[in-house]
Amino acid sequence: MIRIVKRQEFYMFENKMSTDEFSISDEVIMETFHQFIDDYEDDEIDVYGYFDNTGELIGLIRFSEETVDYLFESIDNLPNSFFTLIGVLFVHPNYRKKGFGKELVEFAISKATTEEIIADPIDIEASNFFNSIGFSLCNNNGDCDKWLMCKR
Secondary structure, eight states, rough: OOEEEHHHHHHHHHHHHHHHHOOHHHHHHHHHHHHHHHTTTOOOSSEEEEOTTTTTOOOOOOOEEEETTTTTTTTTOOOSSEEEEEEEEEEEEGGGSSSSHHHHHHHHHHHHOOOOOOEEOOHHHHHHHHHHHEEEEEEOTOOTTTTTTEOO
């Protein structure tokens, strides 16, 4: 089931993530995850979670409608000035490669109010994941982030 994550559930997930052991690549992801948690209280953007049949939170996604600004000016052929940005997608390592990330992304797409969907993957593994579900690298110019991926 996917629904908005309540604050208490979010912090319980953080505690679980802090006690589990991860590979070195997951440690880098965890640093980003902890930064996301630090930013959570200041954001007005809802965070959605995937909950298994026992009610355990196993993955998160945050997406928002954005406008083309200085970070994204250099994406070629973006026909509209509004797009949906998937800024955070995190699935607990024990639950990866089981379809939960794909379901979270499909949920975000179903809720999007824009035609353009852009993802900002954190690393090559995430980039490969988004590619596997139909995203491709955006046509970028200049200094635009090479990892931005589009689904149109």
